[in-house]
Amino acid sequence: VSPALSADAPDARQYCALPDPFPLKRGGTLAGARLAYETWGSLNAARDNVVLVYTGMSPSAHAASNIDPSPGWWEDMIGPGKPIDTQRWFVICANSLGSCRGSTGPASLDARSGTPYRMRFPELSVEDIAQANHYLLTHLQINKVRVAVGCSMGGMSALAHAVLRPHSAEHAILISTAARAEPLAIAIRSLQRQMVMADPKFADGNYQSAAEVDGMGLARKLGVISYRSGEEWRVRFSRQKIAQRTRHEAFAPEFEVERYLEGHAERWRGSFDPCSYIYLSRAMDWFDLSEHGLTIDDAYARLGYKSALVLGVQTDILFPLHQQKEIATGLRCGGCKVDFQALPSIQGHDAFLVDMESFGPAVAHYLAELPLGTC
């Protein structure tokens, strides 16, 4: 499954070949694996102006427009004069290992068998995503990242990268993320995976096409429920009814909030590979930074960040604010200078994608204060 590219839009993606074979943390290897990535701005002569952006579960490497003029998933955050100012920074964003937007994942052909991996893909962990990003830096001859930026699963990936490769990043911006999955998030993601796998059309991973797996639509609806907040929807939808109902079968949607979820489900189904989805989802459940130290504090102390900006919002139910507080406390105990901010967004976990009025200035200010100089 590839992102929809219009026929004549330039594809900004570049590819980095991963070591072959590429061993995964929990066992198994990938043959001929690669990462798709995009860049913005210019690498300076000292090669020390790198901002590496780790994505959440579903985004592609196209974080912002570049030679591909289509808007990216963080269009208002990255660009000339924007909070992550590409006149200063060389920004890199990779599609996560295991995803389906150009990088190797369960939807990719296994070079050894000539058929797609699907459910034969080895067990994927956040640490594998981090390692793949490490090899991308090696490929680009970058010794050290100036600022690692991770949102949601991307924050887990950034933490995994730093604990596996201490001091690989000098500073970090960790947004609406967690050092380990909590039971409510595990419960939600576990149920989402079951919705996908319970669909007969999933066929144990042998679906004809991603678009026919209706369970992906149901799972996405639960995703959207967990990504936003009751507070936002109270203001946005209230009890508004669908003005022009097009479906009249029994129990068809009646409320605007149902139509909104239907729209998300329809856009999602067929645009993301079902196996990629359940593999990435499970990777988040497994992630636990404390496995990388004698204690969680020990793990934080290994990361080697000089400073960090940690952001979260009160209305996030999937990565609740106390998890960002824990990260801030853990980093401080490890000797890192931390700026922790609870932003007033009502959009829940998704706020970092949509509430640029809150997140933009916080990120811009933190980066502006970072001293010039070498890593």
Add this chain to the structure above:
Amino acid sequence: VSPALSADAPDARQYCALPDPFPLKRGGTLAGARLAYETWGSLNAARDNVVLVYTGMSPSAHAASNIDPSPGWWEDMIGPGKPIDTQRWFVICANSLGSCRGSTGPASLDARSGTPYRMRFPELSVEDIAQANHYLLTHLQINKVRVAVGCSMGGMSALAHAVLRPHSAEHAILISTAARAEPLAIAIRSLQRQMVMADPKFADGNYQSAAEVDGMGLARKLGVISYRSGEEWRVRFSRQKIAQRTRHEAFAPEFEVERYLEGHAERWRGSFDPCSYIYLSRAMDWFDLSEHGLTIDDAYARLGYKSALVLGVQTDILFPLHQQKEIATGLRCGGCKVDFQALPSIQGHDAFLVDMESFGPAVAHYLAELPLGTC
């Protein structure tokens, strides 16, 4: 579908025939409909010591042990010397109209066709549940309820009853409920209904047996996610793994929280009728007290409660605390004396069923302060 009764356990249920035909608010009628109900304590000579308990979506009329010694769903709340003291009060609890625990619902035979209603059941509303409770009181020759008690959907039913029959209850205890469904709750319930209806074994309501509809298990898991809280699960499950895994297929449950959800799903599947479930679920989405007045305040003013105890908990995401605050404010504006309490439970929406240390004393104190005397 009937509740599991052991072969020799006495059945405490009594039945009240509803008017025949019984018209429903949104159109259609039921033929030969009935309510199953149970009672505790004794009706006094003045017939003015009645506590009427309206249930949430799924409970039966068996709120506590009586001649049926099995524990009821509110066993610690109702009984001699308990918060709702049956030495003082004559307590009545009916299985809701539309449910499947003895009262007429979609799983019942339609006397006119000789086949179960299933998806041919007329559209069910909370107001219909309230009206059925009204006829139960008529059947029992009770003119006025001393205290109406409603939890969750039961609170909606109590409010509907009072607005349709003003002054039918003198006092009310409204717990973890709402005067109207909000978009987050609608989104969750809408998705639950879709999980049931998307299961091929649901077969548009023509399932062979309720137990085979796996979608009911998935819907129940989302129910449990919405009924409890991340805070509770953090303490209760943390990231504990299942000690003895019995299932080893790909993506089988690994965390204790997943096992907990599996247990709930297994107990639910086959014990509740899928059509009853989706009809009752939709009734909650539709309910809006403000439809019964020129404004919501006008509707509150019609209820006629002299006093009310309104309880909620901060960790409830399905019926969030601000909705109980709204009820308290609305009742006060309508001239009712209100005791509103936010209880410190971490168990979310389900707290009223499990946190008896918080809810028991609050209910006991309120009832103890009610003066003796006639309605």
